Amino acid sequence: MKKIIAMLLALVMVLGLAACATKTEPAQPEETTPAETETTPATTEETAPAETETEEPAATEATGSVYYLNFKPEADEAWQKLAATYTEQTGVPVKVVTAASGTYDTTLAAELDKSSAPTLFQCGNQGAINSYGDYCYPFDGTAIMDQMTTDAFNLKGEDGQTLAIGYCYEAFGIIVNKALLEKAGHSIDEITNFESLKAVADDIHARADELGFDAFSSAGLEGSSSWRFSGHLANMPLYYEFRDDGVTAQPATITGAYLNNFKNIWDLYTTDSATTGAALATATGDESEAEFGEGKAAFYQNGSWEYSNLTGTFGMNPDDLAMIPIYCGVDGEEEAGLCAGTENCWAINNEASEEDIQATIDFLVWVVTSDEGTTMLAQEFGPCPFKDAKEPENVFFQDANKYTADGKYVVTWAFNWTPAVDDWRAAVVDALTQYSAGTGDWSAVETAFVQGWATQYAKENA
Incomplete structure (x- = not known):
């Protein structure tokens, strides 16, 4: 009898464990x-x-x-x-x-x-x-x-x-066609901060007709391209503000302390380029990529994920490619590396x-x-954090690793803390579009950036 009872209890326990194992949460x-x-x-x-x-x-x-x-x-x-x-x-x-x-x-x-x-x-x-x-x-x-x-x-x-x-x-920054730089009489080694970047870009833009290419590919604000600026370029002022303020969690508000630096680089992108003003509203990501891939621009802001397209689809020589930091005029940026994160x-x-x-x-x-x-x-x-991961043959990661090995600081992905990211970015893009077309001023960009953050944070945390 005891044996039978024991068997019944064991059966109940097994059924109970099976029931637990199949439970899923809402x-x-x-x-x-x-x-x-x-x-x-x-x-x-x-x-x-x-x-x-x-x-x-x-x-x-x-x-x-x-x-x-x-x-x-x-x-x-x-x-x-x-x-x-x-x-x-x-x-x-x-x-x-x-x-x-x-x-x-x-x-x-x-x-x-x-x-x-x-x-x-x-x-x-x-x-x-x-x-x-x-x-x-x-x-x-x-x-x-x-x-x-x-x-x-x-x-x-x-x-x-x-x-x-x-x-x-991944890493992102400014992708450079070194062969075009050399054709223009410049070297990537000249570029160590915003001032030197602007000097090289201004010179190339001024001689674009003679050279057959311009400085920057189009900074399009159409949906397939705008994330490069409302997300990745916007990371620059966010990173430096959060670094200064010791931010370690998503903040409810931001000050926009480095928005003048954001303006510096945005103005350079949209001045030293074949595509400017109102035309940016409809310029696409594919167009910008093709301008760079086809040798019509020396600089192209994007990330390590572009390597396969540039070397595959456009047949670019990996030896001609490099990635440099996004310089925007911040003190000490000569010591910056690439923006890296995921x-x-x-x-x-x-x-x-x-x-x-x-x-x-x-x-x-x-x-x-x-x-x-x-x-x-x-x-x-590119690089993946798994035991069996293969080493990528991507020169942009080699650049990222070299900056780090040389003691440069990594610009981490501060934009990962953006509240209601799509809504916040959409407002920034709208303000940038109007500013670039001459129908709005920079203060609207600052409002979308700073006030927009507080508004979206409050909605998300209501």
Whole structure:
């Protein structure tokens, strides 16, 4: 009799544990609207007998699927191919949808509200965690976390749980065509601060007809390009203000102490260029990239992610490429390095089914350990914080590393603390557009920057 009772108790305990294991937590809606494309693999699994240490056991049959809402249009083709390869190898459906440039937040919000919501999405900064943290499945203890070499780029919730993981880090600055500089009688070594940058750019612009190229590619304010300035260029005044004030968390207000420096570099971009004034409102990112890639401009503000396009699509010689810091006239900027950090952070939807969550984890582990996945990440995204990551052949990362090795300070990504990022940036772009067209003045840019921050912070934290 005692034996029977013991067996019954054991059975109850097993059933209880199984019930706990299948529990999922609710999540809340999010941002971003997706732009579709698809390839679908999904893996299913179960807890198999003590197998590998790298992962939660995979099932013999694929019962889950993956839906990745990608936010980088320039990486869409690479993700589509990789997803198709994974599905071919595993039978797990992986759908990749890419949000149109500048629409990720609204796309994500719309997609998360659907019954077939993304299982994998981007949550690239603390503001996004504040907005979408309720949707984020904790990575702690998962197989993908076991593959990481650092948690420096990961984002955590208030309780310390890891809600998004940084899968690569990037650098941005001013990309330089050294061959064109030499053709104009200059050298990259001349440029060590804003004053020297302006001197070289002014000279090239003044002789553009003679040289056959201008100084800067277009600083377009159309949606596919404007993020370079409302996000990346805006990082410069934010970084220096936060550095001076010792800011270590998202501030409720900012002072705009370095907005004159922002104006310095913006005016240079939009004066020493073939595209100026009202034409900037419709100038696109593709146009700016092509101007530089086709040798029509010596300088182009963008990031390390541009390397594959410039050397592949445009056939530029890597030896002719370099990246220098964004100089804007700040005291001591001769000691600055490149802007480095990441907004590339994966989050898993905790409202997805248990099978789809596991399928998504399995897919990520394959991406960061397989030859196909690590090759794609190295080519498209550069250095990645995973044990099996490949070294990227990207001269821009070599430049970033050299600045650091030479003792230059890294300009970190202060814009990751922007509240309601899309709304704040949209107001800054609108003010810049009017200022550049001559229909508004710089004070409107300052208002959008400073007051806009306080307004969006208050809304987000109401």
